[in-house]
Amino acid sequence: MRFLKSLIAFIFVLTVLATAAGLGGWIWFNDQVSRPGPLMVPTEFTVDRGEGLASVAAKLEAEGIIKRRQLLQLKARIDETETAIKAGTYAIPAGVSIVSLLDQLVEGEVIQLRLTIPEGLTTAQILRRVEAADVLSGDMPEREIGEGVLLPDTYVFGTGTTREQFISRMETAQDRLLERLWEERQEGLPLQTPYEAVTLASVVEKETGIDGERGKVAGLFVGRLKKGMRLESDPTIIYGVSQGEPLYNRQGQRRTLYRSEIDRKTDWNTYQIDGLPKTPICNPGRDAIEAVLNPPDTDYVFFVADGKGGHLFAKTYEEHQRNVAKYREFERQEIARERGN
Template structure:
């Protein structure tokens, strides 16, 4: 091919590449124009002005709590958001939801909308469905009746308590929940959590325990729970009761007597000698073995302590004056410890 022919061919190729690039640019421009037209049609406010309106900061100067009921239409939500002062124009919210195609992804719930949130940011938050979390705490060692009273006093939970869980069937802990959860629902969670815990740890229990069922373990764990508020003592308190059961000794636990007198409500005073001798199914100064039911709802730590008690020969314990207990393996040691405790009690009364 002559030099002139090569030059003409090169010129033709440059024009072709230039035309391809021009076509790509035209395609991009057409695509952007289409987006603008779609935005204009959906937002009804003129293309990118509509997009700008949906992304600019909202009118709320402070965070606002908004509760969106289940089954609310997008238009209803938009009107509610305007009424709450977090958006200015409901039609912008409706159009933005539709242009994004997320009508079915807006979740009901209770939301804290941050100050100055834009329409787009609010939509993102409602799509994530991260509702405000509330918390209910059932402390360890409460009776079932006491936990139900706390549930009834909670102002966020809904519905009446219709379930009737037995004593010791609940696992006390702190539960996170969203507005709309029922009191029965939380009770079911407590019961399921206890079942799940027992299923998890039962096979890892110590050998030769003086009980054979999960129900008996909960009874003993409830006594341990009521005997000490010191976490480090639970396994050793459990060991004392396990050792006494193995030897056929009575448990002699004051909290069991109180439960037999008041069904677990605070006595408000010390036990009387007549009450120590009063015959009830729960008086472990009189009965041998375990009482017929738990005396409270034990926490996970007390249940674990009963299934794996400390390795010790202790069969006695008494208060030490600091909130804990002193332990002993012989009656002689125990009597000496009791004498020390009586001295502490007298000194305290003398200072009152």
């Protein structure tokens, strides 16, 4: 009986010691994964697509971001996040703990880069911007990219995005937008295909960058097409002359159109051809595309610049001529003011 009591006491002591050891180990483990790590300065770290936890942990240890890869792997196993780490490039703060680091990798808090492509640029102008963007990597695509197939927008992407991927994303965004807007288009439009919608939208985009005018200009142009009238848009002349590049005189100054250019027949000059230009004359934004596919009803047939960034609209040719006279007078006053200075 005395032996049995001693045995029970001995087992009890072993259990207490084991529990204490286990508790001590657990406390030590939590302290190790929660304390600041060895990283002395902020750095970037990339998790490649398809890369496993063991490889990520080994790289983190090799780059001095953590001390022991085994601790990170054990913590991920305990949290059941071994397969939850997301690919991308991360901004790792100095002294990051294993706990914080794992949270960052699981949440996918990757570095976000931005590139804005404004509305109204030609494809050649967009490609030059993409080529010059140091936030992108890789070579430019060798394939031909048509006019009007890229959707202007502000794009957010991760480090390592290539120029080919960025351009493909713009093309896909344009395709998806057109697919949706074409299905929702107004009935009775003088447009047979989504491509024609983009072509007209590109003319609207080049005529006005004012949000409140896009619908009015789109409605006016749609009305002209329905009546069999020519669009008579100056930007279409410019595209036929220079493929949308600015025009300069011999002194290197920006200039307006010459009469010879207005009279020259090209596949884009809507003063000389019926209907739409041969191709879009730029890459229009979503607002311009929406405007031509759902234009407001309008009786306006003519418009001319007001010299202040907007336009003067008219329902008759006589009213239009008065607006043109107003613009010419504004121009004369501006020239006189400049000479006076």
